[in-house]
Amino acid sequence: MLKKALALAMAGIMVLSFAACGGQSASGDGQATGEKKTLTVGIWGGNDQEAAAINQVKADFEAANNCTVELKTYTDYNTQIQADFIGKTAPDVFYVDGNMFPFYSQLGVMEPLDPEEMGVDAYYENLIGAFTAEDGTIYCIPKDVSTLAVYYNIDLLESVGYTPEDIPDTYEDYFDFLTELQAKLDEKYGKNQIAA
DSSP: OHHHHHHHHHHHHHHHTHHHHHOOOTTOSSOOOOOOEEEEEEEEOOOHHHHHHHHHHHHHHHHHHTEEEEEEEESSHHHHHHHHHHHTOOOSEEOOOGGGHHHHHHHTOOOOOOHHHHTGGGSOHHHHHTTBOTTSOBOOOOOOOOOOOOOOOHHHHHHTTOOGGGSOSSHHHHHHHHHHHHHHHHHHHOTTSSOO
16 A cells, blocks of 8 residues: 555655656757756655665656656755755655644745646645645645554553543653653662663
8 A cells, every 4th residue: 555655655756757767859849859857856765666666667667757866865854955945956846744834834945736637636635735825826735644653551651640631731841751751760679770
């Protein structure tokens, strides 16, 4: 499922810059020159399965469009891509995390997408909404979605005086809770023996 979703999204991302691969004549009449173009795609590092899927999509896209796709892998994504924006060395297309979209959309570094061309109706509304500006302009299509959860050891939690109901449900309160929990775990079990 992840491989299929990733392949679809990467194909969509690469289609955004199809012109970069196909090329146009000097007269701008849309005729391909036959010159092989290069498209740079900015990504963050992933696991082996994600890397294999990206490399397969890359190879398929290159073969179908007579172009070269260069993957630019970032290790500290948000810091490095911002430096590339400033230095005007950013890739042609790049990943945007949903929580960073408002920031990047204000930088003016993204081009609007045609909703019909990108097939946005195939995506859940909340996923497209995460990459839609207040004026309704869509700038990105989702490549995947993550579901995060918190797991806890109830016996360990209760051994230091907490109940599941004490676990905060907001990120802002969670850091303070974990700091207090770590102090109690260190006191009961020894420093750094159990990580909160």
